[in-house]
Amino acid sequence: xxLAIMQPYIFPYIGYYxxxxxxxxxxxxxxxxxxxxxxxxRNNILINGQANHFTNPLKRCQPE
Numbered sequence: 155x156x157l158a159i160m161q162p163y164i165f166p167y168i169g170y171y172x173x174x175x176x177x178x179x180x181x182x183x184x185x186x187x188x189x190x191x192x193x194x195x196r197n198n199i200l201i202n203g204q205a206n207h208f209t210n211p212l213k214r215c216q217p218e
Contacts, residue, residue, distance in 0.1 A: 155178045155179065156176070156177040156178050156179075157177060157178065157179045157180075157181065158173050158174065158176075158177040158179075158180050158181070159180075159181040159183050160173065160174075160180070160181075160182065160183065161182075161183055161184065161186055161194060162182050162184055162194075163193065163194055163197075164194070164195050164196065164197060164208075164210045165197040165199075165208075188212075195209060195210045195211075195212055196208060196209040196210065
């Protein structure tokens with residue numbers, strides 16, 4: 155049996171879905187330390203062919 159454990163992302167990348175499809179069990183681990191300046195709550199979105207940075211604001215964050 156294969157297992158993958160990942161944090162949820164605001165907009166998962168294609169490899170996230172590929173990993174989920176390649177394993178027997180996929181676990182969303184949502185009780186982990188927040189990665190400051192990570193990609194958990196932000197991403198790039200193409201608007202008229204231009205990459206634009208998108209950030210989903212957080213109500214509370216306590217990075218270690």
